[in-house]
Amino acid sequence: MTSYKNKVWKFSLMMVVALVLLTGCGKSQGGGIVAGKVNVVTSFYPIYEFAKEIGGEEANVINLLPTGVEPHEWTPRSQDIMNTSKAELFLYNGAGLEGWVPNFMKGLGSQSKVKSIQVSEGISLIEADGEDEHDHDHGETADHHLDPHTWVSPKSAIIMAENIKNSYIDVDPAHKDGYETRYAALRDKLEQLDMKFTEELSKTTKKEIVVSHQSFGYLCRDYGLSQHAIMGLSPEAEPRAQDLVALSKLVKDEGIQYIFFEELVSDKLAKTLAAETGVQTMVLNPVEGLTKEQEQAGDTYFTLMEKNLQNLIQVLQ
Structure with a gap:
């Protein structure tokens, strides 16, 4: 009987620890209010x-x-x-x-x-x-x-x-x-x-990029590129079948070699389209947040944007 109780107790303790860890993960990054600042x-x-x-x-x-x-x-x-x-x-x-x-x-x-x-x-x-486009939650x-x-x-x-x-x-x-x-x-x-973006991207021969989520409009406008997105402005917006067909055609017609996806969102669609059209995938980061790995590696807006530029140069040359 004691061993059963021990097991229950151990299991309960594990659940408590798991819960504490889970609630810890959801915490805001910066803690609380500090007086005098x-x-x-x-x-x-x-x-x-x-x-x-x-x-x-x-x-x-x-x-x-x-x-x-x-x-x-x-x-x-x-x-x-x-x-x-x-x-x-x-x-x-x-x-x-x-x-x-x-x-x-x-x-x-x-x-x-x-x-x-x-x-x-x-x-x-x-x-x-x-x-x-998505707008179930963006009333304004x-x-x-x-x-x-x-x-x-x-x-x-x-x-x-x-x-x-x-x-x-x-x-x-x-x-x-x-x-x-x-x-x-x-x-x-x-x-x-x-x-650096202006200089490097003005030299590329190609100007079209295919991305998983329509988040590079300002980048494209300011540096002379154009984006074709699998999904809309929100990463959870579902693409329609005819959009995917049109994108596949564009990828083949333009001789596009890469489809960009991002780390904070599922890459399933980008990978599916890439497999269908026989092209590769690569990361283009909309810098909406850091992954745990990037945070540990000391990444910043600047390091992520530098990586973006290198990946764009590779894809567009």
Whole structure:
């Protein structure tokens, strides 16, 4: 009898440990509010990285999105609303990326002093093509589909970084010089990346890319490429049979050798299309978040964008 009890006890303990581990995985990246700092809550990874760089020692930056989670599918929890209501800044992308934002802001309560900033403000936004894009959860863009993937182009990322810097100065003018200095350093890196993309991609003979999810519109617009997506703006949008047939034809007609997929989303469709058309697959990362492996390897927006450029050069030469 004791051995049975022991087994039950051991099993219960394992379940408790598993649960603790599971809840640990879902935690937001940046912990809680820190007194004496500018507390900034960011909606997803690129904004988190830029906000940390510009904020420096002055800021405590909390990223809502856990590592390895795709932003299109994520929704906030009550703890996230609590943290944000106590923060000075809430930075989100806008342009329809975070369908949960309007309700989230309502939940912050009238007592909250937090300033909500849409960091894509000032970027010339792209109207997405396709009459049946996903929009079950993005009420504010239901009539006209905006492409929210602004940060994937270094040119747009510069505008986003400037908006983040201005929002810091707005809530903490005493440390203006530090924010300006750190922003200038980040802007220099982004400008160098922009120059590299411009230079290298202007030399490629091919200009067409086939991607799994329509997230490279700004990159293509700014560097003279055109994307053909298997799915729409949201990675969970289902492609129609006729779209896949048209894509297969395009791949054959244009002599396309590679189909790009991304790490945070299932590569099943990209692999199926590649197998059907006899081409290879390669990663093109929309830098929506880091995988656990990338986080451990110390990857950043810049290392991922450099890899993107190398992969584009290889495919388009």
